[in-house]
Amino acid sequence: MTAIRCINVCKTYHQGRDEIKALDHVDLAIDEGAFVCVSAPSGGGKTTLLNAIGGLDMPDSGEVWIGDTRIDQLNKGELAELRLRHIGFVFQAYNLIPVLTARENVEFVMEVRGVPSVERQKKSREILQEVGLEDLEGRRPAEMSGGQQQRVAVARAIVTDPSLVLADEPTANLDSKTSEGLMDLFAKLNKDHGTTFVISTHDRRVMAHARRLVKMLDGCIVEDIRQKGT
Amino acid sequence: MNTAGIVMRLAWRNLWRNYRRTIIMLMAISIGAWAMIFMIAMLRGMVGDMIRDGINALPGVVQVHHPDYRDDPSVENLITMPSGEIESVFKEAQIQYFSPRVRVPAIVTSERASRGVTLVGVDPAKESLIQAVGSNIGEGRNLESVDDSGVVIGHRLANKLETSVGKRIVLMSQDRNNEVVDRGYRVIGLFTAKLPAQEEMFVFSGRTVVQKMLGIGDAVSEVAVSGPDYKLVEPLVQEVRQIFNGSEEVLSWQELDEYLSAMMGIIDGFVFVWIVVIFLALSFGLVNTLVMAIFERVREIGLMLALGMRPASILSQIIVESVFLLLIGLAIGNVLAYVTMLMLPAGIDISDLADGMELMGASDVLHPTINVKDIIIVNTFVLFLGVLASLSPAWKASRYEPVEAITKV
Incomplete structure (x- = not known):
């Protein structure tokens, strides 16, 4: 079944007098349980595509579907609800809320969803164990390394079992060893939980993990490769 | 959520x-x-x-006067009910803090100076209950009864008159026939007041003595009534109005002193x-x-x-x-x-x-x-x-x- 569909999606930004086509008639369909990398050079449109899929940014034209819901026609409240219930986000940087501990950050989405405290604590501890941070649950972001913070963000993204995880350059600020560990974690979660992953990157090592690689240039999809052996 | x-x-x-x-x-x-x-x-x-x-200078939170007294505070406008009867009706109404008094404008003269004052004939026992001006004696003694023929004046007035405790002063006012009446009094005490003006304004003596001087018999100029809280005055006004049943003017302190x-x-x-x-x-x-x-x-x-x-x-x-x-x-x-x-x-x-x-x-x-x-x-x-x-x-x-x-x- 198709998890994401983008039909003829266009998005243009204006910088002074310049017009930048961030998405130029993009058509894309991603199946449930897929592990997809979107790669592009800087300014290629990968973040804009992820933002459009995640309901963080509205396309100028075209349609964006998550499952059976056309999200480009939803209002702010409905989009917030969609993000809360169905999508996990991992951003490039500034992923965590500084005044909350690792466990509280993981619990954040559950708490906003109204999950009872006991269940929240149980799930967050399990997921922190899964990402190897069970000993750091009481630490605040400033007391953790970049890699540890990204893993907490991953834990938060998957703790509610979302159908889709969108990760925007999750390894951009990480060293190669930590990046490798994070991608292994994504792959494991994709395999174990059946979660659909869409990861934007221009890191070749990340791309190597993907079963499908979508390459973009100047807002257009220029290549869509199904990779084997990943 | x-x-x-x-x-x-x-x-x-x-x-x-x-x-x-x-x-x-x-x-x-x-x-x-x-x-x-x-x-x-x-x-x-x-x-x-x-x-x-x-309110202490008035004094009392409620006052009873002849309807014309406030326009002309002279001996012509006295309360019709005599002081003896006032005492019994107030006691009957179980109003504890009241004081019938004579209050007239007067001239006080010492051997050195004269001043316009308000002569107040009081019952000291009742005045102390309503804690009126004159209760706070700084020198000498207070009045002892309605028949006390001494006067209590303020420290400042004593200074202005250049008099002191033990010396004599003369008080002059008008009787009911508009004749000037006067009487010599001995200063028996000096009171202090929070407001300096009060020390210069009032001269207190026994009520009966003042009534005799003015030739007004048992009549009084006003009845000052006090209550536990100056803010809760309206019920007291109603109660006192019932006593006088419209024959006299009964006013609260707000009406008496709009300032x-x-x-x-x-x-x-x-x-x-x-x-x-x-x-x-x-x-x-x-x-x-x-x-x-x-x-x-x-x-x-x-x-x-x-x-x-x-x-x-x-x-x-x-x-x-x-x-x-x-x-x-x-x-x-x-x-x-x-x-x-x-x-x-x-x-x-x-x-x-x-x-x-x-x-x-x-x-x-x-x-x-x-x-x-x-x-x-x-x-x-x-x-x-x-x-x-x-x-x-x-x-x-x-x-x-x-x-x-x-x-x-």
Whole structure:
């Protein structure tokens, strides 16, 4: 079944007098349980595509579907609800809320969803164990390394079992060893939980993990490769 | 979706994120609240003293007169009910604090000077019950009975007349036939009053002695009635009106002294203006603090919105943070104000300014008076306006587009 569909999606930004086509008639369909990398050079449109899929940014034209819901026609409240219930986000940087501990950050989405405290604590501890941070649950972001913070963000993204995880350059600020560990974690979660992953990157090592690689240039999809052996 | 828990926790922790800024803001709110409460307490104390002193000078919270007495306070306008009968009807009505008295304009003459005064013939036993002017004897003795033929005058009047305890003075007034009557009296005591003008205005003697001098028999000019609280005067007025059944004029202190009554209204206006002025100064700091706090947290707010937190929860978070700040600041301010009051049990001596204050009818010692109603008004007002002032930055924060906020540098 198709998890994401983008039909003829266009998005243009204006910088002074310049017009930048961030998405130029993009058509894309991603199946449930897929592990997809979107790669592009800087300014290629990968973040804009992820933002459009995640309901963080509205396309100028075209349609964006998550499952059976056309999200480009939803209002702010409905989009917030969609993000809360169905999508996990991992951003490039500034992923965590500084005044909350690792466990509280993981619990954040559950708490906003109204999950009872006991269940929240149980799930967050399990997921922190899964990402190897069970000993750091009481630490605040400033007391953790970049890699540890990204893993907490991953834990938060998957703790509610979302159908889709969108990760925007999750390894951009990480060293190669930590990046490798994070991608292994994504792959494991994709395999174990059946979660659909869409990861934007221009890191070749990340791309190597993907079963499908979508390459973009100047807002257009220029290549869509199904990779084997990943 | 119940986000109250996370909203409260985030608001509380964000409050202490930049603790120096929070402490400075708390100091501003606390000092503001302290200033509001303490200054209002000073005003209330000053006006309360003015009213109490004024009522003592009247004296009594309710007065009974002949209907024409206030226009012409002479012996022609006396109460028709004799003092003996007044005593029995008041006792029957179980009104304890009353004093029938004769009160006429007079001239007092010593061997060195003369002055216009008010001669008051009193029953000292009853006057002490209503704690009227003249009860506070600083030198000599007080009057002992209605038949006491001595006079008690104020210290200041004694100075002006260049007389003293033991010396004789002459009091002149008019009788019912408009004939000048006079009598020599010995000064037996000097009283002190909070208001210097009262020390110069009144001369007290035994009621029967004054009645005899004026040739008015058992008649009196007024009956002063006192109650437990000057603010709760209306039931007493009704009760006394029933006693006299329309034959005499029965007035409350507000009707007798419109200046004092107006002070009660004016003070409420002062309180309001004072709160608004201090709050305006505070609100700039509060809004600035919140704007800065939000500005520092744009990306974080974007992240929360991106993760699915509703704009209403962001709005609530900022407002709750402001409420926490206001509540802590107000609590400290309230405690500070209370402690300040405790440290001033004897009031504040403003005798250096007392001559000026006297023109307003105020005494030379200010007794700050905490009024629960004022504390509630100050706290509610600051809290309400504080929340109102924080609405704009909070609204702005909740309107961020997540994608723009999260990428803000």
